Amino acid sequence: xxxxxRQKLNMRESTLGRxxxxxxxxxxxxxxxxxxxxxxxxxxxxxxGILRLAFSADPAGMDPALGPSGMSHVVIEQIYSxxxxxxxxxxxxxxxxxxxxxxxxxxxxxxMLRKGVKFHNGDDLTAEDVKFTFDRLRAPDSGYAYxxxxxxxxxxxxxxxxxxxxxxxxxxGPFLTYMAFPGSSIVPKKLLEGGHDLNAQPIGSGPFKxxxxxxxxxxxxxxxxxxxxxxxxxxxxxxxxxxADVTALTNAVLSGTVNFSxxxxxxxxxxxxxxxxxSGQTLEGSRFYWLLPNHxxxxxxxxxxRQAIAHAIDRTAIVAGTFFGQxxxxxxxxxxxWNWAYANLDYFAPxxxxxxxxxxxxxxxxxxxxxxxxxxxxxxxxxxxxAPIIQANLAAIGIKxxxxxxxxxxxxxxIWAPSKFDMTxxxxxxxxxxxxxFVYNNYHSGTAxxxxxxxxxxxxxxxxxxxxxxxxxxxxxxxxxxxxxxxEQMPIVPLVNAWLLIAxxxxxxxxxxxxxxxxxxxxxxxxxx
Amino acid sequence: xxxxIATRLAAFILTLFAASVVLFMTISVLPGSAAKSAxxxxxxxxxxxxxxxxxxxxxxxxxxxxxWLTKTLSGDFGTSFQNSVPVGPELLKRIPVTLELATLAxxxxxxxxxxxxxxAAARHTKxxxxxxxxxxxxxxxVPNFWLATLLIMVFSLHLxxxxxxxxxxxxxxxxxxxxxxxxxxLSLGLVSSALLIRIMRASMIEVLxxxxxxxxxxxxxxxxxxxxxxALRNSLIPYMNVAxxxxxxxxxxxxVIEDIFRLPGVGSLVLVGIIxxxxxxxxxxxxxxxxxxxxVNLIVDLGVGLLDPRRIKGSRx
Numbered sequence: 088x089x090x091x092x093r094q095k096l097n098m099r100e101s102t103l104g105r106x107x108x109x110x111x112x113x114x115x116x117x118x119x120x121x122x123x124x125x126x127x128x129x130x131x132x133x134x135x136g137i138l139r140l141a142f143s144a145d146p147a148g149m150d151p152a153l154g155p156s157g158m159s160h161v162v163i164e165q166i167y168s169x170x171x172x173x174x175x176x177x178x179x180x181x182x183x184x185x186x187x188x189x190x191x192x193x194x195x196x197x198x199m200l201r202k203g204v205k206f207h208n209g210d211d212l213t214a215e216d217v218k219f220t221f222d223r224l225r226a227p228d229s230g231y232a233y234x235x236x237x238x239x240x241x242x243x244x245x246x247x248x249x250x251x252x253x254x255x256x257x258x259x260g261p262f263l264t265y266m267a268f269p270g271s272s273i274v275p276k277k278l279l280e281g282g283h284d285l286n287a288q289p290i291g292s293g294p295f296k297x298x299x300x301x302x303x304x305x306x307x308x309x310x311x312x313x314x315x316x317x318x319x320x321x322x323x324x325x326x327x328x329x330x331a332d333v334t335a336l337t338n339a340v341l342s343g344t345v346n347f348s349x350x351x352x353x354x355x356x357x358x359x360x361x362x363x364x365x366s367g368q369t370l371e372g373s374r375f376y377w378l379l380p381n382h383x384x385x386x387x388x389x390x391x392x393r394q395a396i397a398h399a400i401d402r403t404a405i406v407a408g409t410f411f412g413q414x415x416x417x418x419x420x421x422x423x424x425w426n427w428a429y430a431n432l433d434y435f436a437p438x439x440x441x442x443x444x445x446x447x448x449x450x451x452x453x454x455x456x457x458x459x460x461x462x463x464x465x466x467x468x469x470x471x472x473x474a475p476i477i478q479a480n481l482a483a484i485g486i487k488x489x490x491x492x493x494x495x496x497x498x499x500x501x502i503w504a505p506s507k508f509d510m511t512x513x514x515x516x517x518x519x520x521x522x523x524x525f526v527y528n529n530y531h532s533g534t535a536x537x538x539x540x541x542x543x544x545x546x547x548x549x550x551x552x553x554x555x556x557x558x559x560x561x562x563x564x565x566x567x568x569x570x571x572x573x574x575e576q577m578p579i580v581p582l583v584n585a586w587l588l589i590a591x592x593x594x595x596x597x598x599x600x601x602x603x604x605x606x607x608x609x610x611x612x613x614x615x616x
Numbered sequence: 617x618x619x620x621i622a623t624r625l626a627a628f629i630l631t632l633f634a635a636s637v638v639l640f641m642t643i644s645v646l647p648g649s650a651a652k653s654a655x656x657x658x659x660x661x662x663x664x665x666x667x668x669x670x671x672x673x674x675x676x677x678x679x680x681x682x683x684w685l686t687k688t689l690s691g692d693f694g695t696s697f698q699n700s701v702p703v704g705p706e707l708l709k710r711i712p713v714t715l716e717l718a719t720l721a722x723x724x725x726x727x728x729x730x731x732x733x734x735x736a737a738a739r740h741t742k743x744x745x746x747x748x749x750x751x752x753x754x755x756x757x758v759p760n761f762w763l764a765t766l767l768i769m770v771f772s773l774h775l776x777x778x779x780x781x782x783x784x785x786x787x788x789x790x791x792x793x794x795x796x797x798x799x800x801x802l803s804l805g806l807v808s809s810a811l812l813i814r815i816m817r818a819s820m821i822e823v824l825x826x827x828x829x830x831x832x833x834x835x836x837x838x839x840x841x842x843x844x845x846x847a848l849r850n851s852l853i854p855y856m857n858v859a860x861x862x863x864x865x866x867x868x869x870x871x872v873i874e875d876i877f878r879l880p881g882v883g884s885l886v887l888v889g890i891i892x893x894x895x896x897x898x899x900x901x902x903x904x905x906x907x908x909x910x911x912v913n914l915i916v917d918l919g920v921g922l923l924d925p926r927r928i929k930g931s932r933x
Contacts, residue, residue: 339781495891535657
């Protein structure tokens, strides 16, 4: 959802640029296997060059414990390292850890660390640094925005310099994924105990060293020649150009001022990929757009009314009108097809079902509809764009919705935080690409994101059970139940999953976009001479 | 003379103090919470309370103002709510960028306004006068951000002559610096020239109708000589008064233009401060622009006072 925190991370399948070659997820997934279009010389790494990337937001800090925004994480993952990492399909694999063991009851994880890893200041990275990192995140006054990820850690033991053990209070299904989260980046204990400020001068053990940050302008990095993956990274450095205005961002890509962006606005997508020298890739990740009916206000407190609204929406119109085709309509559960917990629930008609929606309104006691309002944050162009579509869809079943818009600081303050709306819309981008992260914060009662004020004990229980499952199959069954319940109760109305739109120079090779939306794989890519 | 300077300086300080009060109060009562803007959608009541307590936002407004003023007078502009970067050093890095932009825009505005103004006055009521007035009207009617977008489309995206944005210090690469500066400076300068063309024209018309100009003509001087040697200098006095004030406004007009062209100046800092309700950033950058405008006005006031023959005469008496 949105916003500052998890903002830039999504994706759908993908494809190649200029030829506007859009393919289905299955077909795309097969491309690497088939080796289509890959020339042998493309796979010979070339060292050197600076990759110039464009982003619309500034980082809100560069200390893993205190950097709550999506852009912070994009910066942090280049500077620091994590015990685990996510591959392009969001599967965790050992990174700083060479290997790991999990006890059969899922209550203990032991990580064996790589030897010889050094922080950018030359200090060795040891198990003590790992313990210090997570103790720091778990401290009561840490201010860590993702404290729920470390809430089940009971104790951390540095068994020896290269072995660290985590004891948990309860089985935690996404634990390995949490260990791959940028917030879980390992920080240098010795330096921090000496009072070093990681926000001012971040020091990690990642592929790039931080050089400078000028707010609203640029962040620069140089290659970490001592990086533990031999031969990587291939670039001499990175420049992250911070371009808040999306039109200026597109212009920077079109003119070649920057040669990489994963934030191309959908309206500019066709223009960008038709530009000589630029390639495009799209990928479905987890950028879910939702309509939020306020359960504290009648008649949105009526399940049938919410169902009627959900069935009235023409999701293909939103995909076409708001995202210029670069999104997937959510026709059942939120968990996308590429994820292991996908449930294949066929619930909504892509263009909406007016008759069914009207029938539900009649059952709810509103045969003539009712009047309501739709309040959107004007700083999100997609919200403003989809508002009239939703308004027209609702009008077709007799619901007369007025549209209000508000700039984002006022929206957070006056609409979102106090839940003062009939209906609003928001998006959620999951940087973890774990089903728990797709649904927990939005459906569980009492969370900061549950501004629709939905509350159901059975829903809460299934979410907790699914999260603490010790096998993927067991968790999958729980998420199937959770999604069925969510469609029945309809606490929030799923709309579409917007794709990640990535444009880069033709000369960029071996870049694999990640469904999590992160840029960890930049270290594997290079610029053709 | 000393009294003039003392009076103007006292007015400067009083105005600056009043401006600081207005700025602080206006920014403080802006709708939208700084804490919620910084913390985003996942802001819990506890996190908001902690954020506000750490930054003193839970104290009465007058106390907040007193604290801010004391720190500012000691040179401490605080740190950004959004990224914890100290604001003072950041401002120091950005002032030269905005100053360069404003100076280049000022040069362009004058290079356009002076010749066109003279031409219009010399050809008063003729076609070239009407054409110049039309050009001034167009420049005055065009929003600078629209002109900026147009310039980018033509010179960056179509012709590919100039980069669409970014900044390289002049000391590092003068050519690249000018390539990056020319479009933003044109966007500001051409729009600013609209007023200056009219002032130059009006001033020149007035001078050209003076007795001593008629005398010069009667003595057989050519039009060019009359304008160059006799009219131009006198007509520039009122023009320069307005132009100097315009320079101050150019410094403050850079807000949107800097954002469009990605220039890391003071103006773009104002914008980000407003969007994020980042009060330390917004206060410091807005105050910097205020100080600049006031300083330019002070210099103009003192300059005019010093050049006023009556005052010069009076001070000699």
